[in-house]
Every structure is written in structure tokens, then in C-alpha cells.
Amino acid sequence: DARVTQTPRHKVTEMGQEVTMRCQPILGHNTVFWYRQTMMQGLELLAYFRNRAPLDDSGMPKDRFSAEMPDATLATLKIQPSEPRDSAVYFCASAGGQAYNEQFFGPGTRLTVL
Amino acid sequence: GDSVTQMEGPVTLSEEAFLTINCTYTATGYPSLFWYVQYPGEGLQLLLKATKADDKGSNKGFEATYRKETTSFHLEKGSVQVSDSAVYFCALSANTGGFKTIFGAGTRLFVKA
Numbered sequence: 465d466a467r468v469t470q471t472p473r474h475k476v477t478e479m480g481q482e483v484t485m486r487c488q489p490i491l492g493h494n495t496v497f498w499y500r501q502t503m504m505q506g507l508e509l510l511a512y513f514r515n516r517a518p519l520d521d522s523g524m525p526k527d528r529f530s531a532e533m534p535d536a537t538l539a540t541l542k543i544q545p546s547e548p549r550d551s552a553v554y555f556c557a558s559a560g561g562q563a564y565n566e567q568f569f570g571p572g573t574r575l576t577v578l
Numbered sequence: 579g580d581s582v583t584q585m586e587g588p589v590t591l592s593e594e595a596f597l598t599i600n601c602t603y604t605a606t607g608y609p610s611l612f613w614y615v616q617y618p619g620e621g622l623q624l625l626l627k628a629t630k631a632d633d634k635g636s637n638k639g640f641e642a643t644y645r646k647e648t649t650s651f652h653l654e655k656g657s658v659q660v661s662d663s664a665v666y667f668c669a670l671s672a673n674t675g676g677f678k679t680i681f682g683a684g685t686r687l688f689v690k691a
Binding site for chain 2: 468495497506507509512514520555557559560565566567568569570571572
């Protein structure tokens with residue numbers, strides 16, 4: 465059963481610390497998305513990659529957020545330095561193959577910045 | 579730009595009641611339309627989809643018909659269960675191979691026993 469995996473599932477950190485979230489897309493999927501979900505803003509697209517190249521990161525605060533795909537099996541989202549307003553659930557999703565425009569979401573990383 | 583508008587929640591129903599969640603869209607061209615569902619503590623998952631006008635997507639008793647003339651994709655279920663309590667997202671994706679999906683704001687459904 466192919467799934468998107470995300471680690472860690474929960475992260476509590478203090479303001480100013482670096483946070484790294486990881487995502488393993490479904491094998492064979494060539495598109496990876498990062499989303500942030502909060503009660504106030506709902507689901508926001510932060511960035512997405514095609515064949516490991518960034519296509520759109522306009523939703524991401526550039527000064528503190530960065531997203532990369534070091535290889536086809538790993539996507540990372542970093543926040544440095546973290547702030548309390550970054551507290552949210554961060555989702556990774558992947559797409560590709562036959563179900564070309566269906567997105568498969570991971571379980572999310574719940575981030576709390578104190 | 580493309581957009582999706584869905585009815586605000588929360589929607590509260592009794593078990594076995596009929597469900598409708600309205601969704602309308604704005605898009606250039608002929609997008610694919612989706613309903614995703616998010617259960618508590620989980621990521622979104624695809625519930626159903628339709629890729630062209632007049633197509634009906636269906637899954638787990640839920641249905642939605644792609645209506646190009648009214649630019650709508652309303653979600654319906656004839657008899658809801660407590661286990662259907664979740665947040666439902668209407669979404670569209672342009673059929674240009676981009677995979678980027680525009681999501682609605684989500685509608686929270688509570689079903690009471």
C-alpha cells in the first residue's frame with residue numbers, strides 16, 4: 465500500500481530554533497507539494513516541485529523558510545528561525561503516474577513553536 | 579485566476595439525514611474536479627473525482643456531478659453516518675499536466691447519533 469510518509473509527526477520547539485520536516489513521496493511520483501494548515505488560514509500551498517526542481521514557492525516566507533528535494537525519495541522543509549506564528553500542521557503531498565492530477569497526502573507534521 | 583467556493587460550515591446533521599455540500603468553481607478551460615475528505619488527525623484523501631462535464635464521481639455512498647453550465651460540483655449523500663464526520667474540501671485541477679490543485683476552504687460536517 466503506497467503512502468506518503470512524513471517525519472516527525474509532532475514537533476515542539478522554542479522560538480528561534482531550526483525546524484526540519486521530511487517527506488518521502490510515493491515511489492514513482494514526480495511532483496511534491498508542501499502545504500500548511502491552520503484554523504485561521506485554512507490550507508495554504510507553500511511550494512511544489514516537479515522532478516526535484518522547484519516550480520513555485522511563492523506561498524513561502526522566503527526569509528525563514530526553505531524547501532528542497534535532495535533526491536527523488538526525500539523532500540525537506542526547513543524553518544530557521546522558527547516563530548510562534550509558524551505553529552501549524554504541515555502536509556506533504558505527491559502526485560504523478562496514472563492518477564496524474566490526484567494528490568496523495570501524508571499524515572502531516574504538527575508543529576508547535578513556543 | 580482559478581478558484582473554488584464552497585459552503586461555509588459547520589454543517590450538523592442527524593444520522594441518516596441527507597447531505598448536500600455546495601461547491602462552485604471558476605476556471606479557464608476544462609478542469610478536473612475533486613472532493614477530498616480529511617478525518618481528524620489525518621491528511622486529506624481523495625473521496626471522488628470527475629474529469630469532464632456531466633461525469634458523476636461516486637464513492638462510499640457520496641456522489642457529485644460535474645455541471646459545466648452552472649460551474650458546480652455539489653457533494654451529496656443520501657444517508658449520513660456518524661463516521662462521515664470530517665472536513666470536506668472541493669478542489670479543481672487544470673488538465674494541463676500541472677498537477678497543481680486549487681482547494682476550497684473546507685466544510686466541516688458533524689453527524690450526531
